[in-house]
Amino acid sequence: xxxxxxxxxxxxxxxxxxxxxxxxxxxxxxxxxxxxxxxxxxxxxxxxxxxxxxxxxxxxxxxxxxxxxxxxxxxxxxxxxxxxxxxxxxxxxxxxxxxxxxxxxxxxxxxxxxxxxxxxxxxxxxxxxxxxxxxxxxxxxxxxxxxxxxxxxxxxxxxxxxxxxxxxxxxxxxxxxxxxxxxxxxxxxxxxxxxxxxxxxxxxxxxxxxxxxxxxxxxxxxxxxxxxxxxxxxxxxxxxx
Amino acid sequence: xxxxxxxxxxxxxxxxxxxxxxxxxxxxxxxxxxxxxxxxxxxxxxxxxxxxxxxxxxxxxxxxxxxxxxxxxxxxxxxxxxxxxxxxxxxxxxxxxxxxxxxxxxxxxxxxxxxxxxxxxxxxxxxxxxxxxxxxxxxxxxxxxxxxxxxxxxxxxxxxxxxxxxxxxxxxxxxxxxxxxxxxxxxxxxxxxxxxxxxxxxxxxxxxxxxxxxxxxxxxxxxxxxxxxxxxxxxxxxxxx
DNA sequence: TGATATTTTGTACAAACGTACAAAACTCGA
DNA sequence: TCGAGTTTTGTACGTTTGTACAAAATATCA
Numbered sequence: 001x002x003x004x005x006x007x008x009x010x011x012x013x014x015x016x017x018x019x020x021x022x023x024x025x026x027x028x029x030x031x032x033x034x035x036x037x038x039x040x041x042x043x044x045x046x047x048x049x050x051x052x053x054x055x056x057x058x059x060x061x062x063x064x065x066x067x068x069x070x071x072x073x074x075x076x077x078x079x080x081x082x083x084x085x086x087x088x089x090x091x092x093x094x095x096x097x098x099x100x101x102x103x104x105x106x107x108x109x110x111x112x113x114x115x116x117x118x119x120x121x122x123x124x125x126x127x128x129x130x131x132x133x134x135x136x137x138x139x140x141x142x143x144x145x146x147x148x149x150x151x152x153x154x155x156x157x158x159x160x161x162x163x164x165x166x167x168x169x170x171x172x173x174x175x176x177x178x179x180x181x182x183x184x185x186x187x188x189x190x191x192x193x194x195x196x197x198x199x200x201x202x203x204x205x206x207x208x209x210x211x212x213x214x215x216x217x218x219x220x221x222x223x224x225x226x227x228x229x230x231x232x233x234x235x236x237x238x239x240x241x
Numbered sequence: 242x243x244x245x246x247x248x249x250x251x252x253x254x255x256x257x258x259x260x261x262x263x264x265x266x267x268x269x270x271x272x273x274x275x276x277x278x279x280x281x282x283x284x285x286x287x288x289x290x291x292x293x294x295x296x297x298x299x300x301x302x303x304x305x306x307x308x309x310x311x312x313x314x315x316x317x318x319x320x321x322x323x324x325x326x327x328x329x330x331x332x333x334x335x336x337x338x339x340x341x342x343x344x345x346x347x348x349x350x351x352x353x354x355x356x357x358x359x360x361x362x363x364x365x366x367x368x369x370x371x372x373x374x375x376x377x378x379x380x381x382x383x384x385x386x387x388x389x390x391x392x393x394x395x396x397x398x399x400x401x402x403x404x405x406x407x408x409x410x411x412x413x414x415x416x417x418x419x420x421x422x423x424x425x426x427x428x429x430x431x432x433x434x435x436x437x438x439x440x441x442x443x444x445x446x447x448x449x450x451x452x453x454x455x456x457x458x459x460x461x462x463x464x465x466x467x468x469x470x471x472x473x474x475x476x477x478x479x480x481x482x
Numbered sequence: 483t484g485a486t487a488t489t490t491t492g493t494a495c496a497a498a499c500g501t502a503c504a505a506a507a508c509t510c511g512a
Numbered sequence: 513t514c515g516a517g518t519t520t521t522g523t524a525c526g527t528t529t530g531t532a533c534a535a536a537a538t539a540t541c542a
Contacts, residue, residue, distance in 0.1 A: 023362040025266035120361030121264040155427040163408035170407025186396040208445030
Protein backbone atom coordinates (compact mmCIF):
# COMPACT_ATOMS: atom_id res chain seq x y z
CA UNK A 1 0.00 0.00 0.00
CA UNK A 2 1.26 3.49 -0.83
CA UNK A 3 2.29 5.39 2.22
CA UNK A 4 0.92 8.84 2.71
CA UNK A 5 3.72 11.30 3.53
CA UNK A 6 1.47 13.24 5.82
CA UNK A 7 -1.04 10.88 7.29
CA UNK A 8 -1.97 13.19 10.12
CA UNK A 9 -3.23 15.78 7.65
CA UNK A 10 -5.15 13.18 5.66
CA UNK A 11 -6.91 12.00 8.79
CA UNK A 12 -7.86 15.55 9.77
CA UNK A 13 -9.18 16.24 6.29
CA UNK A 14 -11.16 13.01 6.12
CA UNK A 15 -12.62 13.57 9.56
CA UNK A 16 -13.63 17.11 8.64
CA UNK A 17 -15.38 15.90 5.53
CA UNK A 18 -17.23 13.04 7.20
CA UNK A 19 -18.15 14.89 10.40
CA UNK A 20 -19.45 17.88 8.45
CA UNK A 21 -21.72 15.78 6.26
CA UNK A 22 -22.89 13.05 8.64
CA UNK A 23 -22.46 14.41 12.15
CA UNK A 24 -20.14 13.26 14.89
CA UNK A 25 -21.77 10.12 16.20
CA UNK A 26 -22.73 8.73 12.81
CA UNK A 27 -19.07 8.59 11.78
CA UNK A 28 -16.88 5.88 13.26
CA UNK A 29 -13.12 5.97 13.63
CA UNK A 30 -13.01 3.14 11.13
CA UNK A 31 -14.95 5.25 8.61
CA UNK A 32 -12.41 8.04 8.98
CA UNK A 33 -9.52 5.62 8.67
CA UNK A 34 -10.99 4.17 5.49
CA UNK A 35 -11.56 7.62 3.96
CA UNK A 36 -8.06 8.76 4.88
CA UNK A 37 -6.42 5.52 3.81
CA UNK A 38 -5.11 5.08 7.31
CA UNK A 39 -5.22 2.44 9.98
CA UNK A 40 -7.74 2.94 12.78
CA UNK A 41 -4.98 2.62 15.32
CA UNK A 42 -3.01 5.50 13.87
CA UNK A 43 -5.90 7.84 14.63
CA UNK A 44 -5.61 6.94 18.28
CA UNK A 45 -1.88 7.47 18.01
CA UNK A 46 -2.12 10.97 16.55
CA UNK A 47 -5.15 12.32 18.39
CA UNK A 48 -5.55 10.05 21.40
CA UNK A 49 -9.34 9.85 21.09
CA UNK A 50 -12.26 10.69 18.81
CA UNK A 51 -12.98 13.77 20.88
CA UNK A 52 -9.33 14.75 20.59
CA UNK A 53 -9.59 14.54 16.83
CA UNK A 54 -12.60 16.85 16.78
CA UNK A 55 -10.85 19.25 19.12
CA UNK A 56 -7.80 19.34 16.85
CA UNK A 57 -9.98 20.24 13.86
CA UNK A 58 -11.33 23.22 15.77
CA UNK A 59 -7.89 24.30 16.93
CA UNK A 60 -6.70 24.19 13.36
CA UNK A 61 -9.36 26.49 11.94
CA UNK A 62 -10.65 28.82 14.63
CA UNK A 63 -7.54 30.93 14.95
CA UNK A 64 -6.95 31.77 11.29
CA UNK A 65 -10.64 32.33 10.56
CA UNK A 66 -11.29 34.75 13.39
CA UNK A 67 -7.97 36.47 12.76
CA UNK A 68 -9.03 37.11 9.18
CA UNK A 69 -12.39 38.33 10.40
CA UNK A 70 -10.80 40.85 12.70
CA UNK A 71 -8.49 42.10 9.97
CA UNK A 72 -11.41 42.66 7.63
CA UNK A 73 -13.43 44.25 10.41
CA UNK A 74 -10.72 46.80 11.13
CA UNK A 75 -10.71 47.74 7.46
CA UNK A 76 -14.50 47.80 7.32
CA UNK A 77 -14.80 50.22 10.22
CA UNK A 78 -12.77 52.74 8.30
CA UNK A 79 -15.33 52.97 5.48
CA UNK A 80 -16.93 56.41 5.48
CA UNK A 81 -20.42 55.90 4.12
CA UNK A 82 -22.74 54.22 6.61
CA UNK A 83 -24.40 51.94 4.09
CA UNK A 84 -21.07 50.84 2.66
CA UNK A 85 -19.55 50.42 6.09
CA UNK A 86 -22.38 48.22 7.25
CA UNK A 87 -22.04 46.08 4.16
CA UNK A 88 -18.29 45.82 4.68
CA UNK A 89 -18.78 44.79 8.31
CA UNK A 90 -21.23 42.06 7.41
CA UNK A 91 -18.99 40.90 4.60
CA UNK A 92 -16.04 40.76 6.98
CA UNK A 93 -18.05 38.42 9.18
CA UNK A 94 -19.40 36.23 6.38
CA UNK A 95 -16.56 35.90 3.93
CA UNK A 96 -13.98 34.09 6.11
CA UNK A 97 -16.64 31.56 7.05
CA UNK A 98 -16.88 30.45 3.43
CA UNK A 99 -13.23 30.44 2.42
CA UNK A 100 -10.59 30.39 5.09
CA UNK A 101 -7.24 31.99 4.50
CA UNK A 102 -5.58 28.76 5.59
CA UNK A 103 -4.19 25.95 3.53
CA UNK A 104 -6.91 23.92 1.83
CA UNK A 105 -9.23 25.21 -0.87
CA UNK A 106 -12.83 25.34 0.31
CA UNK A 107 -11.71 24.26 3.75
CA UNK A 108 -13.39 27.26 5.29
CA UNK A 109 -16.84 26.32 4.08
CA UNK A 110 -16.32 22.73 5.16
CA UNK A 111 -15.30 23.78 8.64
CA UNK A 112 -18.24 26.16 8.92
CA UNK A 113 -20.56 23.36 7.91
CA UNK A 114 -18.93 21.25 10.58
CA UNK A 115 -19.62 23.97 13.12
CA UNK A 116 -23.26 24.03 12.00
CA UNK A 117 -23.61 20.28 12.45
CA UNK A 118 -21.90 20.24 15.84
CA UNK A 119 -24.09 23.09 16.98
CA UNK A 120 -27.22 21.23 15.92
CA UNK A 121 -26.11 18.03 17.64
CA UNK A 122 -25.39 19.95 20.81
CA UNK A 123 -21.90 18.46 20.92
CA UNK A 124 -20.52 18.86 24.42
CA UNK A 125 -16.87 18.92 23.38
CA UNK A 126 -17.20 22.02 21.24
CA UNK A 127 -19.80 23.69 23.43
CA UNK A 128 -17.24 25.49 25.52
CA UNK A 129 -14.94 26.30 22.63
CA UNK A 130 -17.64 28.20 20.81
CA UNK A 131 -18.36 30.46 23.73
CA UNK A 132 -14.67 30.97 24.54
CA UNK A 133 -13.23 31.46 21.07
CA UNK A 134 -16.06 32.94 19.03
CA UNK A 135 -17.76 35.31 21.44
CA UNK A 136 -14.88 37.79 21.44
CA UNK A 137 -14.98 38.10 17.68
CA UNK A 138 -18.77 38.21 17.60
CA UNK A 139 -18.84 40.95 20.23
CA UNK A 140 -16.42 43.00 18.16
CA UNK A 141 -18.80 42.78 15.23
CA UNK A 142 -21.81 43.62 17.34
CA UNK A 143 -20.02 46.69 18.66
CA UNK A 144 -19.08 47.76 15.16
CA UNK A 145 -22.70 47.46 14.08
CA UNK A 146 -23.81 49.31 17.20
CA UNK A 147 -21.50 52.13 16.24
CA UNK A 148 -22.95 52.32 12.74
CA UNK A 149 -26.54 52.00 13.90
CA UNK A 150 -26.62 53.80 17.25
CA UNK A 151 -30.41 54.00 17.30
CA UNK A 152 -30.73 50.19 17.33
CA UNK A 153 -30.84 48.43 20.73
CA UNK A 154 -28.03 45.98 21.30
CA UNK A 155 -30.51 43.16 21.90
CA UNK A 156 -31.97 43.63 18.42
CA UNK A 157 -28.50 43.51 16.89
CA UNK A 158 -27.86 40.29 18.78
CA UNK A 159 -31.08 38.76 17.46
CA UNK A 160 -30.18 39.72 13.91
CA UNK A 161 -26.65 38.39 14.30
CA UNK A 162 -28.25 35.13 15.41
CA UNK A 163 -30.33 35.07 12.25
CA UNK A 164 -27.26 35.81 10.16
CA UNK A 165 -25.32 32.91 11.64
CA UNK A 166 -28.31 30.59 11.24
CA UNK A 167 -28.73 31.60 7.62
CA UNK A 168 -25.03 31.12 7.06
CA UNK A 169 -25.06 27.67 8.60
CA UNK A 170 -28.14 26.45 6.80
CA UNK A 171 -26.89 27.65 3.44
CA UNK A 172 -23.86 25.41 3.86
CA UNK A 173 -25.86 22.52 5.29
CA UNK A 174 -28.64 22.34 2.70
CA UNK A 175 -27.54 24.11 -0.48
CA UNK A 176 -29.54 21.67 -2.60
CA UNK A 177 -32.74 23.21 -1.22
CA UNK A 178 -31.98 26.47 -3.00
CA UNK A 179 -31.28 24.68 -6.25
CA UNK A 180 -34.44 22.61 -5.95
CA UNK A 181 -36.84 25.42 -4.99
CA UNK A 182 -35.46 27.73 -7.67
CA UNK A 183 -36.00 24.94 -10.21
CA UNK A 184 -32.38 25.03 -11.22
CA UNK A 185 -32.31 28.77 -11.84
CA UNK A 186 -30.02 29.27 -8.85
CA UNK A 187 -27.18 27.11 -7.58
CA UNK A 188 -27.22 26.76 -3.81
CA UNK A 189 -23.63 25.54 -3.86
CA UNK A 190 -22.42 28.73 -5.55
CA UNK A 191 -20.58 30.23 -2.62
CA UNK A 192 -19.88 33.60 -4.21
CA UNK A 193 -23.57 34.04 -4.95
CA UNK A 194 -24.50 32.84 -1.47
CA UNK A 195 -22.24 35.46 0.07
CA UNK A 196 -23.71 38.28 -2.04
CA UNK A 197 -27.26 37.25 -1.27
CA UNK A 198 -26.55 36.79 2.40
CA UNK A 199 -24.75 40.12 2.77
CA UNK A 200 -27.49 42.04 0.96
CA UNK A 201 -30.22 40.36 2.96
CA UNK A 202 -28.47 40.93 6.28
CA UNK A 203 -27.66 44.58 5.63
CA UNK A 204 -31.32 45.23 4.85
CA UNK A 205 -32.35 43.34 7.96
CA UNK A 206 -29.97 45.35 10.14
CA UNK A 207 -31.16 48.62 8.71
CA UNK A 208 -34.76 47.94 9.58
CA UNK A 209 -36.03 49.80 12.61
CA UNK A 210 -36.46 47.99 15.88
CA UNK A 211 -39.39 45.71 16.53
CA UNK A 212 -42.06 47.65 18.34
CA UNK A 213 -43.91 45.35 20.69
CA UNK A 214 -46.82 47.56 21.63
CA UNK A 215 -47.38 48.63 18.06
CA UNK A 216 -47.17 45.05 16.85
CA UNK A 217 -49.79 43.96 19.35
CA UNK A 218 -52.20 46.66 18.30
CA UNK A 219 -51.61 45.92 14.66
CA UNK A 220 -52.57 42.31 15.17
CA UNK A 221 -55.69 43.32 17.03
CA UNK A 222 -57.00 45.43 14.15
CA UNK A 223 -55.39 44.24 10.94
CA UNK A 224 -56.66 47.14 8.87
CA UNK A 225 -54.15 49.91 9.02
CA UNK A 226 -53.44 53.17 7.26
CA UNK A 227 -51.63 52.13 4.07
CA UNK A 228 -47.87 52.15 4.29
CA UNK A 229 -45.72 52.93 1.30
CA UNK A 230 -44.05 49.52 1.57
CA UNK A 231 -40.71 50.89 2.58
CA UNK A 232 -38.88 48.82 5.16
CA UNK A 233 -38.02 50.54 8.38
CA UNK A 234 -40.88 52.89 7.94
CA UNK A 235 -42.60 52.23 11.23
CA UNK A 236 -41.86 54.81 13.83
CA UNK A 237 -39.89 53.91 16.88
CA UNK A 238 -41.65 54.40 20.16
CA UNK A 239 -40.13 51.50 22.02
CA UNK A 240 -40.30 50.98 25.76
CA UNK A 241 -36.79 52.07 26.62
CA UNK B 242 -57.07 -0.92 18.57
CA UNK B 243 -54.71 0.75 21.01
CA UNK B 244 -55.51 -0.38 24.49
CA UNK B 245 -52.93 1.81 26.12
CA UNK B 246 -52.10 4.71 23.86
CA UNK B 247 -50.21 6.43 26.64
CA UNK B 248 -47.08 4.37 26.24
CA UNK B 249 -46.91 4.86 22.50
CA UNK B 250 -47.31 8.58 23.02
CA UNK B 251 -44.73 8.64 25.78
CA UNK B 252 -42.20 6.93 23.52
CA UNK B 253 -42.86 9.38 20.70
CA UNK B 254 -42.54 12.32 23.06
CA UNK B 255 -39.34 11.04 24.63
CA UNK B 256 -37.80 10.30 21.24
CA UNK B 257 -38.71 13.77 20.02
CA UNK B 258 -37.07 15.35 23.01
CA UNK B 259 -33.89 13.30 22.86
CA UNK B 260 -33.46 13.37 19.09
CA UNK B 261 -34.01 17.11 18.94
CA UNK B 262 -31.38 17.83 21.58
CA UNK B 263 -28.75 15.19 20.86
CA UNK B 264 -29.23 14.11 17.27
CA UNK B 265 -30.33 10.77 15.89
CA UNK B 266 -27.26 8.61 16.24
CA UNK B 267 -26.28 9.86 19.68
CA UNK B 268 -29.54 8.57 21.13
CA UNK B 269 -30.01 4.86 21.64
CA UNK B 270 -33.28 2.98 21.80
CA UNK B 271 -32.45 2.23 25.41
CA UNK B 272 -32.08 5.94 26.13
CA UNK B 273 -35.53 6.57 24.71
CA UNK B 274 -37.02 3.67 26.64
CA UNK B 275 -35.53 4.98 29.87
CA UNK B 276 -36.84 8.50 29.25
CA UNK B 277 -40.30 7.20 28.36
CA UNK B 278 -40.42 4.70 31.21
CA UNK B 279 -40.87 1.92 28.69
CA UNK B 280 -39.17 -1.30 27.83
CA UNK B 281 -36.75 -1.25 24.88
CA UNK B 282 -38.63 -4.11 23.28
CA UNK B 283 -41.89 -2.20 23.22
CA UNK B 284 -40.32 0.41 20.97
CA UNK B 285 -39.58 -2.26 18.42
CA UNK B 286 -43.13 -3.49 18.83
CA UNK B 287 -44.75 -0.12 18.20
CA UNK B 288 -42.45 1.30 15.53
CA UNK B 289 -40.62 -1.73 14.16
CA UNK B 290 -37.24 0.07 14.01
CA UNK B 291 -35.44 3.20 15.09
CA UNK B 292 -35.94 4.66 11.62
CA UNK B 293 -39.62 3.80 11.85
CA UNK B 294 -39.85 5.75 15.08
CA UNK B 295 -38.30 8.82 13.48
CA UNK B 296 -40.60 8.48 10.50
CA UNK B 297 -43.65 8.31 12.78
CA UNK B 298 -42.59 11.55 14.50
CA UNK B 299 -42.52 13.29 11.15
CA UNK B 300 -45.86 11.82 10.07
CA UNK B 301 -47.35 13.07 13.30
CA UNK B 302 -46.33 16.69 12.90
CA UNK B 303 -45.89 17.53 9.23
CA UNK B 304 -49.53 17.39 8.27
CA UNK B 305 -51.00 19.63 10.99
CA UNK B 306 -48.15 22.14 10.81
CA UNK B 307 -48.31 22.68 7.07
CA UNK B 308 -52.10 22.67 7.15
CA UNK B 309 -51.98 25.51 9.66
CA UNK B 310 -49.44 27.30 7.53
CA UNK B 311 -51.66 27.14 4.49
CA UNK B 312 -54.68 28.37 6.45
CA UNK B 313 -52.74 31.36 7.72
CA UNK B 314 -51.31 31.97 4.24
CA UNK B 315 -54.76 32.14 2.70
CA UNK B 316 -55.76 34.72 5.29
CA UNK B 317 -52.50 36.63 4.83
CA UNK B 318 -52.95 36.95 1.07
CA UNK B 319 -56.18 38.80 1.64
CA UNK B 320 -54.49 41.62 3.53
CA UNK B 321 -54.70 44.81 1.46
CA UNK B 322 -51.64 46.81 2.39
CA UNK B 323 -48.46 45.42 0.87
CA UNK B 324 -46.32 45.91 3.95
CA UNK B 325 -48.90 44.32 6.21
CA UNK B 326 -49.52 41.51 3.75
CA UNK B 327 -45.84 40.66 3.55
CA UNK B 328 -45.58 40.60 7.30
CA UNK B 329 -48.66 38.38 7.54
CA UNK B 330 -47.21 35.97 4.97
CA UNK B 331 -43.92 35.66 6.82
CA UNK B 332 -45.74 35.26 10.10
CA UNK B 333 -47.90 32.54 8.60
CA UNK B 334 -44.75 30.65 7.71
CA UNK B 335 -42.94 31.21 11.00
CA UNK B 336 -45.62 30.94 13.64
CA UNK B 337 -46.70 27.29 13.13
CA UNK B 338 -43.05 26.25 13.30
CA UNK B 339 -42.87 27.47 16.86
CA UNK B 340 -46.18 26.28 18.23
CA UNK B 341 -48.08 23.61 16.39
CA UNK B 342 -51.85 23.47 16.53
CA UNK B 343 -51.58 19.82 17.58
CA UNK B 344 -51.81 18.25 21.00
CA UNK B 345 -48.73 18.99 23.08
CA UNK B 346 -47.73 22.43 24.31
CA UNK B 347 -44.48 23.59 22.76
CA UNK B 348 -44.41 20.49 20.59
CA UNK B 349 -44.14 22.61 17.50
CA UNK B 350 -40.87 24.20 18.52
CA UNK B 351 -39.50 20.84 19.58
CA UNK B 352 -40.35 19.27 16.26
CA UNK B 353 -38.86 22.19 14.35
CA UNK B 354 -35.67 21.83 16.36
CA UNK B 355 -35.73 18.15 15.46
CA UNK B 356 -36.01 19.07 11.79
CA UNK B 357 -33.04 21.40 12.17
CA UNK B 358 -30.91 18.69 13.73
CA UNK B 359 -31.88 16.06 11.17
CA UNK B 360 -31.16 18.51 8.40
CA UNK B 361 -27.72 19.21 9.81
CA UNK B 362 -26.94 15.53 10.22
CA UNK B 363 -28.00 14.87 6.65
CA UNK B 364 -30.32 12.14 7.85
CA UNK B 365 -31.19 9.91 4.90
CA UNK B 366 -34.55 8.80 6.27
CA UNK B 367 -36.04 12.28 6.38
CA UNK B 368 -34.24 13.52 3.29
CA UNK B 369 -37.00 12.48 0.94
CA UNK B 370 -39.82 13.51 3.26
CA UNK B 371 -38.62 17.08 3.39
CA UNK B 372 -38.62 17.48 -0.36
CA UNK B 373 -41.94 15.70 -0.77
CA UNK B 374 -43.93 17.20 2.07
CA UNK B 375 -42.46 20.64 2.60
CA UNK B 376 -41.74 21.87 -0.91
CA UNK B 377 -45.42 22.26 -1.80
CA UNK B 378 -46.01 24.51 1.17
CA UNK B 379 -42.79 26.42 0.64
CA UNK B 380 -43.63 27.01 -3.01
CA UNK B 381 -47.00 28.41 -2.02
CA UNK B 382 -45.23 30.91 0.23
CA UNK B 383 -42.70 31.83 -2.44
CA UNK B 384 -45.52 32.46 -4.88
CA UNK B 385 -47.36 34.61 -2.38
CA UNK B 386 -44.22 36.68 -1.83
CA UNK B 387 -43.66 36.87 -5.58
CA UNK B 388 -47.14 38.27 -5.93
CA UNK B 389 -46.49 40.94 -3.30
CA UNK B 390 -43.03 41.78 -4.63
CA UNK B 391 -43.33 41.32 -8.41
CA UNK B 392 -40.13 43.20 -9.09
CA UNK B 393 -38.04 40.66 -7.15
CA UNK B 394 -36.62 37.67 -9.07
CA UNK B 395 -37.82 34.31 -7.86
CA UNK B 396 -34.25 33.18 -7.23
CA UNK B 397 -33.71 36.02 -4.79
CA UNK B 398 -36.89 35.11 -2.93
CA UNK B 399 -35.67 31.52 -2.74
CA UNK B 400 -32.34 32.65 -1.27
CA UNK B 401 -34.08 34.78 1.32
CA UNK B 402 -36.47 31.97 2.20
CA UNK B 403 -33.39 29.83 2.74
CA UNK B 404 -32.01 32.43 5.13
CA UNK B 405 -35.34 32.60 6.93
CA UNK B 406 -35.45 28.86 7.51
CA UNK B 407 -31.82 28.82 8.63
CA UNK B 408 -32.44 31.64 11.07
CA UNK B 409 -35.54 29.86 12.34
CA UNK B 410 -33.66 26.61 12.86
CA UNK B 411 -30.67 28.15 14.56
CA UNK B 412 -32.81 30.18 16.92
CA UNK B 413 -34.33 26.95 18.18
CA UNK B 414 -31.03 25.09 18.21
CA UNK B 415 -28.90 27.63 20.08
CA UNK B 416 -31.14 30.04 21.97
CA UNK B 417 -28.56 30.36 24.73
CA UNK B 418 -26.28 32.22 22.31
CA UNK B 419 -28.74 35.12 22.19
CA UNK B 420 -28.97 35.24 25.96
CA UNK B 421 -25.20 35.08 26.34
CA UNK B 422 -24.30 37.70 23.71
CA UNK B 423 -26.96 40.09 24.93
CA UNK B 424 -25.54 39.69 28.45
CA UNK B 425 -28.90 38.59 29.76
CA UNK B 426 -30.80 41.55 28.34
CA UNK B 427 -32.61 39.27 25.90
CA UNK B 428 -33.89 35.73 26.40
CA UNK B 429 -33.13 33.52 23.43
CA UNK B 430 -35.70 31.00 24.62
CA UNK B 431 -38.51 33.58 24.53
CA UNK B 432 -40.39 32.23 21.54
CA UNK B 433 -42.80 35.12 21.21
CA UNK B 434 -39.91 37.57 21.07
CA UNK B 435 -38.03 35.33 18.64
CA UNK B 436 -41.01 35.31 16.28
CA UNK B 437 -41.35 39.10 16.36
CA UNK B 438 -37.66 39.64 15.76
CA UNK B 439 -37.54 37.04 13.01
CA UNK B 440 -40.61 38.37 11.23
CA UNK B 441 -39.40 41.97 11.35
CA UNK B 442 -35.94 41.01 10.16
CA UNK B 443 -37.24 38.84 7.32
CA UNK B 444 -39.77 41.38 6.07
CA UNK B 445 -37.00 43.98 5.87
CA UNK B 446 -34.76 41.50 4.09
CA UNK B 447 -37.46 40.66 1.56
CA UNK B 448 -38.20 44.28 0.84
CA UNK B 449 -34.62 45.06 -0.03
CA UNK B 450 -33.97 45.41 -3.72
CA UNK B 451 -32.31 42.59 -5.59
CA UNK B 452 -28.59 42.05 -5.41
CA UNK B 453 -27.12 43.76 -8.41
CA UNK B 454 -23.91 42.03 -9.30
CA UNK B 455 -22.53 44.64 -11.65
CA UNK B 456 -23.47 47.43 -9.32
CA UNK B 457 -22.00 45.61 -6.37
CA UNK B 458 -18.73 45.16 -8.21
CA UNK B 459 -18.50 48.84 -9.06
CA UNK B 460 -19.46 49.83 -5.55
CA UNK B 461 -16.62 47.79 -4.20
CA UNK B 462 -14.26 49.36 -6.72
CA UNK B 463 -15.04 52.88 -5.58
CA UNK B 464 -16.30 52.74 -2.02
CA UNK B 465 -17.35 56.35 -1.87
CA UNK B 466 -21.03 56.62 -2.65
CA UNK B 467 -23.78 59.22 -2.35
CA UNK B 468 -24.74 59.03 1.35
CA UNK B 469 -27.76 56.89 2.12
CA UNK B 470 -30.16 57.91 4.82
CA UNK B 471 -29.81 54.45 6.40
CA UNK B 472 -33.37 53.50 5.67
CA UNK B 473 -33.86 49.88 4.69
CA UNK B 474 -35.12 49.24 1.18
CA UNK B 475 -34.17 52.74 0.17
CA UNK B 476 -31.80 51.86 -2.65
CA UNK B 477 -33.35 52.32 -6.01
CA UNK B 478 -34.07 49.28 -8.07
CA UNK B 479 -32.03 49.09 -11.19
CA UNK B 480 -31.89 45.34 -11.44
CA UNK B 481 -31.26 43.43 -14.61
CA UNK B 482 -34.83 42.40 -15.29
C1' DT C 483 -66.18 -15.98 32.70
C1' DG C 484 -63.22 -17.90 29.17
C1' DA C 485 -61.19 -17.19 24.67
C1' DT C 486 -58.75 -14.19 22.01
C1' DA C 487 -56.13 -10.26 20.74
C1' DT C 488 -52.99 -6.86 22.11
C1' DT C 489 -49.29 -5.01 24.69
C1' DT C 490 -45.30 -5.34 27.73
C1' DT C 491 -41.31 -7.67 29.39
C1' DG C 492 -36.91 -10.05 29.66
C1' DT C 493 -33.34 -11.98 27.43
C1' DA C 494 -30.27 -13.04 23.74
C1' DC C 495 -27.29 -12.18 19.80
C1' DA C 496 -24.52 -10.63 16.11
C1' DA C 497 -22.44 -6.57 14.68
C1' DA C 498 -20.11 -2.31 15.39
C1' DC C 499 -18.18 0.74 18.53
C1' DG C 500 -13.91 3.36 20.89
C1' DT C 501 -9.76 2.31 22.55
C1' DA C 502 -5.39 -0.08 24.06
C1' DC C 503 -1.16 -2.17 22.95
C1' DA C 504 2.59 -4.93 21.13
C1' DA C 505 4.82 -5.89 16.95
C1' DA C 506 6.29 -4.36 12.54
C1' DA C 507 7.71 -0.89 9.39
C1' DC C 508 9.43 3.12 8.58
C1' DT C 509 12.71 7.69 9.08
C1' DC C 510 16.91 9.88 9.60
C1' DG C 511 21.06 11.70 11.93
C1' DA C 512 25.56 9.78 13.26
C1' DT D 513 25.32 1.14 7.98
C1' DC D 514 23.49 1.28 12.24
C1' DG D 515 20.26 2.21 15.95
C1' DA D 516 17.17 5.14 18.29
C1' DG D 517 12.93 7.47 17.54
C1' DT D 518 8.67 7.79 15.15
C1' DT D 519 4.86 6.10 12.71
C1' DT D 520 1.88 2.44 11.06
C1' DT D 521 -0.23 -1.97 11.49
C1' DG D 522 -2.86 -5.81 13.28
C1' DT D 523 -5.39 -7.58 16.75
C1' DA D 524 -7.90 -8.00 20.76
C1' DC D 525 -10.72 -6.15 24.67
C1' DG D 526 -14.93 -4.82 26.93
C1' DT D 527 -19.19 -2.07 25.74
C1' DT D 528 -22.96 -0.69 23.46
C1' DT D 529 -25.71 -0.93 19.59
C1' DG D 530 -30.30 -2.30 16.94
C1' DT D 531 -33.21 -5.87 16.66
C1' DA D 532 -35.54 -10.46 17.30
C1' DC D 533 -38.42 -13.40 19.87
C1' DA D 534 -40.71 -16.14 23.33
C1' DA D 535 -42.97 -15.64 27.62
C1' DA D 536 -45.76 -12.96 30.60
C1' DA D 537 -49.16 -9.58 31.45
C1' DT D 538 -53.10 -7.09 30.24
C1' DA D 539 -57.24 -5.73 27.76
C1' DT D 540 -61.56 -6.91 24.78
C1' DC D 541 -65.62 -9.02 23.88
C1' DA D 542 -68.55 -13.32 23.11
